[in-house]
Amino acid sequence: MPLSKLGDNELSSDSTDFEYEEEDSDNCDFELEDEDSEDITSNGEEQLSNRNDETLGVSYTFPVSHTKMNTKTHRMIYKSVSLEDMEILLDKKVTALNSVLQLGNNTCLILLVKYKWNQDKLLEDYTNGNITNYGLVMELQKQEQRRSNIPLIKEVRDPKFTCHICFDNPSEGRPLTVFTLSSCDHPFCVDCYINYLKEANKDNKLLLRCPEPTCKQLITMSDLQKISNFEWDRKNQEKLREEQKCISAEQQSITEEEIKTRYQGDKLSSKLHDLNLDDISDSEDEDLIYPSHSEEETDKAKCDTDNHSDPDFDTAITNFQQQIMEKERTEREHERNKTIASKYKLNLTENYCSAHYKYFKNCPIPNCDSMVMQVGFDSDKVGTLSEFVERKLVPTVVCTHKHRFCFNCLQEDHSPCPCSLAKEWEKKCKDDTETCHWLAANTKDCPHCSTPIEKNGGCNHMICFKCGFAFCWNCLQKWSLHYNDFNCTVYVGDADDAKKDQDKNKKLLRRYMFYFELFDNQKRSLDADKKLLRKFENNLRKIQERCGVSWIEALFYRESMDILFRARHELMWTYATMYYIGTKNSCELANAAQQLFSRNIEKLSRLFLDTKIEMIFKQRNKFLNYANLVEETRELLEETFLDYISKDQTKLI
Structure with missing residues (x-):
């Protein structure tokens, strides 16, 4: 059957085990298109008035396209996004694909997942009729015509029904709520279905099948949303019943004395509110306004507040912005994992970003869940990140939480130092490379056993402590060749070269120590x-x-x-x-x-x-x-x- 006649309710997974070999491509789905943005003018100012939704709010790794010396910056264009932004972009991507294929959003989403998000390859195969070559023929199974008044979630009271997961049976007095996919007739109790989907979400599975082993129908996003809404509504109803029980229990536990105390307190508060306290002098009504605090207690409390020395309190004030960011991140994590559908969408988004890892990078700062999306380059000579880095340029980006980092090496911003030099510098500062420079600049190797020896006196007569070899510090020859005591009269070219190498190492060491x-x-x-x-x-x-x-x-x-x-x-x-x-x-x-x-x-x-x-x-x-x-x-x-x-x-x- 032609693929164009498949609908959202006609998805089977005969080819669930199929794995599409994605071609390595440097094309990004979110790069600036010619129809969505105007060309960059010669003076380097971009006219992006007709940008689409993917390119709104883009940023640049360098503020200008040319320096004052007319050096082109080849700056990278990027956009700081969150997972929620990516979910919106994916929804638009699926909708745009459906406008071409006319298969329904559910079918288009499953096809994108099977094609590992390579929309170009999917459209090419669909246009050329080569879908069958990749095992993606979804056979249309004969379905009983489902009436619109038959819900996917319903209560079953027939004792003959058995859930094939938990083997529970309903009865007239104890009905069982079951869920059935829109594309098959295999009902299971809703609790088993929910647990099945939650476990699949934990394993990051994107192509979910009906729990029936013989059924190959895939669970669509619409079916997933329906059972997710059911679970969420049931949780809210249970929470509401618990709150009502607590309120009822609290009302029943209030004694007559507590009611009298509350009434008198409310009456006194009402009288004080009606009085114009600003017109009453402090001396006349001091006891009325502050009946429970003496002047000494008040001063002591004020002093304790002003001289607050709790380190946790100071840390809380100091890290105010970090706490806000952490709170917002926790709230986002809660929203992303709140329902089955939201968790599944999160898995879809993370899978999409992983498939396009060249263009999406997570912020490396701990507890930051922002991402940066590479859109393109403001250059006619640079088209990829590797070409950008080869020019020793630094792709410094800023995430939504204002963290600056290098898009290439995912380290803290090290501009203007290129990635290769920054890596070499850090290595030079951490390892013993400069220790070797110091040894080369301040020591000489024993001509006999090559042990490093430092000259700690004025005498040129050196004796190796390891092998006992006696030699001259100046020329590195045997000391027995020297007849004029401390005057070295033997010229050796190798020794002269060694002295030049030593002088060179001294210069390098001084240069390194200066900048370090x-x-x-x-x-x-x-x-x-x-x-x-x-x-x-x-x-x-x-x-x-x-x-x-x-x-x-x-x-x-x-x-x-x-x-x-x-x-x-x-x-x-x-x-x-x-x-x-x-x-x-x-x-x-x-x-x-x-x-x-x-x-x-x-x-x-x-x-x-x-x-x-x-x-x-x-x-x-x-x-x-x-x-x-x-x-x-x-x-x-x-x-x-x-x-x-x-x-x-x-x-x-």
Whole structure:
């Protein structure tokens, strides 16, 4: 039977075990299409007025398409998305496919899953009539004509009925609720069906069959939604009955004395509310307003509140944003796993993103469930991520929770240092590579047994502690060849070459230590700023509450802090990049931009340190000006280093 005549209720899984071999393709389903976006103009400004839903809200890895030196940035276009956003995109994808195939959304969804989300291949096979070649012929089984008034979920009282999963039988006094697929006649009790679907969701199964072993009908999304709604409604009804029982039990347990106390309390509160307390002096009605607290107790309570030193309390205030993010993530996790249908949709979304792993990356920050979707590139020479990285460009992206990371290596943002250099630098800092440099620069190997020996005195007569070989420190020859005591008169070319190698290692060591100290110092400054500004934020929040300042008015200090943190982090990685820029290259512009950037960072950091907490809101404009100055010099620094990197002036040392 032609595939075009198959409907949503005519799905069988004769080919459930079929596995489609997906072709490796660099084409992304969400890349910018010519009909949805205009071409990029020569001045680098994009006109994306006609973007479709997939490309709305796109971002770029670099703010401009060309630097002031007219260097093209080849920036990557991306979009920060959540799993909920991807569920909406998948629904639209299925609807768009159904508008072409006219098979129903349920059938189109199953076909996409079987084709491992390769819509192009599916459409190609469907157009060419090659579906049968891949084992996807879904035979139309003769169905009894189902009347619309027969529900999929119903109660059964016939004692002859038996659920083939739990082997339970209903009766007239104890009916059994059963569920049947819309495409077959195999009823099972609804509890068994729900448990069956939950276990399938735990195993991340996407093609679910009828529990009957001889039946090959697939469970459609519509059937799944119906039984999911039934379970959710039943849970709500049970919860409502429990609440009503608790209310009834509480009402019955209230004694006559409690009712009298509550009535008198409500009456007193009503009288106090009717009084105009503002017109009554504090001295006359002090006992009335504060009948249970003495002045000493009140002062003590106030003192305890002002001098609150609970570390958990301070941590809670300091990590306010992290707590909000964690709370929101927990709520999203709850919504995603709330029902059978929502869990199944989550599995579909995660499977789709895994199938397109080249274009979807999860945020590497712990407890962050955001994703970043690669849309394309603002370049006529770069079309893939590998080509972008080969140009030593850094695909820095920002997720929905403002976390910055590298889309290629999934590490924290290390711009402007390319991924390969950043990886090499971290390795150099962690392993004993530089220890070997120090040994080469400050020691010599014994000519007899090659044991490293350090010269700790003025005498050139060296004796190896391991083999006892005596040799000259200058020429590395036997000491017996030297007749003029401490004067080495023997010239050996190999020894001269060894001295040159030693001098070279000394230079490399000095160069490495210079940039490592700058890198490490900036890293320590970043940690110190974070520690200082955590206390700053803690105290500022208290003053904000005491002065009645809204969070919007106090937002400037949080933005300034974020700018300072990002600036220090980026400056730190510029030192690692400078280590790999050859000494023969002209680095005046890079050094000048680096120094200017560093001075502006220190100004902003010093402003946080010198400003008293009571004066913070009066210094708002100064904070904003300093922060803007840091941002301007940071953008200048990025362009300067990109100009150097684009000219391939970096190399491994």
